[in-house]
Amino acid sequence: MKALSLRQLSKTYRNGVQALKGIDLDVEEGEFFALLGPNGAGKSTTIGIVSSLVNKTGGTVTVFGHDIDTDIEAAKSCLGVVPQEINFNQFEKVSTILLNQAGFYGIPRGVARERVDHWLHQLQLWDKRDAISRSLSGGMKRRLMIARALVHEPQLLILDEPTAGVDIEVRRSMWEFLRRINEQGTTIILTTHYLEEAENLCRHIAIIDEGRIIENDRMSTVLRKLHTETFVLNLGSPPARPLSLPGYRVVQVDETTLEVEVNKDQNLNGIFAALTAAGVDVLSMRNKANRLEELFLRLVEGRDVGSGQARVTGVGA
Amino acid sequence: MKGLTTDREGHADVTRSDRMRRARRIGFTTIVLREFSRIIRIWGQTIVPPAITATLYFVIFGSLIGRRIGEMGGFSYMQYIAPGLIMMSVITNSYGNVVSSFFGAKFGRHIEELLVSPLPNWLIVLGYVTGGVVRGLLVGLLVTIIALFFTRLHVEHPVTVVAAVLLTSIVFSLGGFLNAVFAKNFDQISFVPTFILTPMTYLGGVFYSIAMLPDWAQAVSRANPILYMVNAFRYGFLGHSDVDVGFSFAIMIAAVVLMFGACVWLMEKGTGTRE
Numbered sequence: 001m002k003a004l005s006l007r008q009l010s011k012t013y014r015n016g017v018q019a020l021k022g023i024d025l026d027v028e029e030g031e032f033f034a035l036l037g038p039n040g041a042g043k044s045t046t047i048g049i050v051s052s053l054v055n056k057t058g059g060t061v062t063v064f065g066h067d068i069d070t071d072i073e074a075a076k077s078c079l080g081v082v083p084q085e086i087n088f089n090q091f092e093k094v095s096t097i098l099l100n101q102a103g104f105y106g107i108p109r110g111v112a113r114e115r116v117d118h119w120l121h122q123l124q125l126w127d128k129r130d131a132i133s134r135s136l137s138g139g140m141k142r143r144l145m146i147a148r149a150l151v152h153e154p155q156l157l158i159l160d161e162p163t164a165g166v167d168i169e170v171r172r173s174m175w176e177f178l179r180r181i182n183e184q185g186t187t188i189i190l191t192t193h194y195l196e197e198a199e200n201l202c203r204h205i206a207i208i209d210e211g212r213i214i215e216n217d218r219m220s221t222v223l224r225k226l227h228t229e230t231f232v233l234n235l236g237s238p239p240a241r242p243l244s245l246p247g248y249r250v251v252q253v254d255e256t257t258l259e260v261e262v263n264k265d266q267n268l269n270g271i272f273a274a275l276t277a278a279g280v281d282v283l284s285m286r287n288k289a290n291r292l293e294e295l296f297l298r299l300v301e302g303r304d305v306g307s308g309q310a311r312v313t314g315v316g317a
Numbered sequence: 318m319k320g321l322t323t324d325r326e327g328h329a330d331v332t333r334s335d336r337m338r339r340a341r342r343i344g345f346t347t348i349v350l351r352e353f354s355r356i357i358r359i360w361g362q363t364i365v366p367p368a369i370t371a372t373l374y375f376v377i378f379g380s381l382i383g384r385r386i387g388e389m390g391g392f393s394y395m396q397y398i399a400p401g402l403i404m405m406s407v408i409t410n411s412y413g414n415v416v417s418s419f420f421g422a423k424f425g426r427h428i429e430e431l432l433v434s435p436l437p438n439w440l441i442v443l444g445y446v447t448g449g450v451v452r453g454l455l456v457g458l459l460v461t462i463i464a465l466f467f468t469r470l471h472v473e474h475p476v477t478v479v480a481a482v483l484l485t486s487i488v489f490s491l492g493g494f495l496n497a498v499f500a501k502n503f504d505q506i507s508f509v510p511t512f513i514l515t516p517m518t519y520l521g522g523v524f525y526s527i528a529m530l531p532d533w534a535q536a537v538s539r540a541n542p543i544l545y546m547v548n549a550f551r552y553g554f555l556g557h558s559d560v561d562v563g564f565s566f567a568i569m570i571a572a573v574v575l576m577f578g579a580c581v582w583l584m585e586k587g588t589g590t591r592e
Binding site for chain 1: 336337339340341342343344346347348350351354358422425426427429430431432433434435436437587591592
């Protein structure tokens with residue numbers, strides 16, 4: 001069954017901005033789905049429409065088979081939403097926020113109390129249950145929003161940049177948590193600017209840019225489309241003469257830093273051989289960006305992912 | 318049997334409509350309880366000020382100035398203004414509760430908690446309005462108790478008293494909701510109470526009978542809906558009214574229906590709440 005299905009979804013704001021230009025998207029039940037895109041691409045608008053916070057201009061949205069135009073209450077019951085910005089009452093107690101949210105979804109008080117206790121423990125907020133929410137740290141506020149979205153145990157959880165601004169430790173514990181609830185059957189749609197996060201967690205990816213879906217496939221399939229990788233080499237000393245690495249595209253960033261773009265069918269031995277012959281020591285080497293980041297940049301900058309057309313500005317080749 | 322399922326809390330043989338009805342009832346109760354706890358939590362802003370204001374009115378207008386005014390409509394001045402003062406506190410508190418609570422929820426964005434939930438818009442409006450009515454009646458009761466320290470209140474028509482106060486409270490709770498829907502900043506939620514509601518209440522026969530006014534001023538006063546509400550309420554206590562009580566109730570009922578429809582329509586449209 002499809003957890004979410006969008007057909008020809010469009011949105012034009014009153015100021016004339018066309019945020020969505022008729023997108024089609026399917027998210028299968030049980031999926032961990034990444035919806036990526038640069039700022040202003042249409043991700044939050046899409047999430048806003050699905051969660052009824054934004055009115056669509058055209059198209060259809062169904063959540064677990066329930067059309068939001070004809071069966072909105074059933075569609076909303078299946079959904080849990082973690083928005084980008086803090087949107088709980090900052091003057092209420094942590095447990096009250098969760099209890100109220102359960103009430104809005106029609107969960108009786110007794111059941112709600114059990115669930116609130118459960119999710120407070122799960123998200124390590126139990127000690128803060130009686131704290132006024134305003135007093136929580138940034139990471140705790142994010143976790144509270146996740147607990148709130150889960151208190152009615154939705155089948156589809158949508159997270160709009162849930163780890164924005166939280167430290168790496170909290171982010172990694174959130175990843176573990178999300179992975180666990182996905183394994184337990186909750187379908188998850190995640191938007192994030194941390195592409196490492198999407199690559200780590202998600203099995204399916206869609207990239208949206210300027211209101212259109214420009215990529216939509218399995219994560220592994222999408223990553224295979226990346227035919228080149230860029231490595232950053234830190235050199236021991238500046239090369240005595242201009243370097244020539246035949247077959248590789250090279251950018252000299254500064255005196256002791258090289259960026260070398262390598263095609264999927266090339267090996268790295270040639271680079272080291274040429275540098276050794278030129279008397280240049282390589283102190284360290286790293287990927288310029290993770291694979292998904294590389295692919296993402298190429299897609300949204302409108303370049304062919306397999307062409308190997310890097311942003312060449314320096315010497316080489 | 319078709320349509321019978323097991324719900325997520327494990328209750329068997331529940332039809333979808335039963336489940337929906339129960340969920341709505343719980344959702345509505347949650348909104349009302351949240352509003353009630355807000356009223357109690359900030360009692361220093363919600364309960365105490367109207368009690369102090371009412372006491373001052375009774376002391377100054379009732380005890381001090383009232384003695385010199387003498388009788389009005391066949392009753393002592395204190396007895397005459399008591400229903401008006403109770404009604405004034407109901408109006409301002411019903412309105413103030415909904416406008417500040419709903420606008421606060423918009424401003425803090427926690428209105429989104431309700432907007433993403435399965436609760437229908439009419440129930441959200443009803444929940445906030447009930448919250449306004451609760452505060453209006455709570456403060457109205459408090460002012461009534463204060464009034465009893467200053468004068469004897471005889472209730473001529475109890476049903477009329479209850480119906481008038483309830484309908485008025487609903488009307489002004491709905492008014493507060495409409496104000497909050499359109500408001501974009503805090504100035505806009507204080508504009509209506511300060512520049513429209515207060516003058517209309519003061520000129521709505523709280524402190525005087527319009528029979529004292531010249532004909533043109535009486536005609537102007539009759540365009541003020543608060544005049545009808547105050548007089549219907551006063552009629553319930555004293556059996557005396559400047560206007561036709563049946564007409565007053567017709568105005569109140571029409572206002573409730575029209576304003577509730579407008580609130581729900583605006584919520585459906587997303588005015589002030591959705592992009």
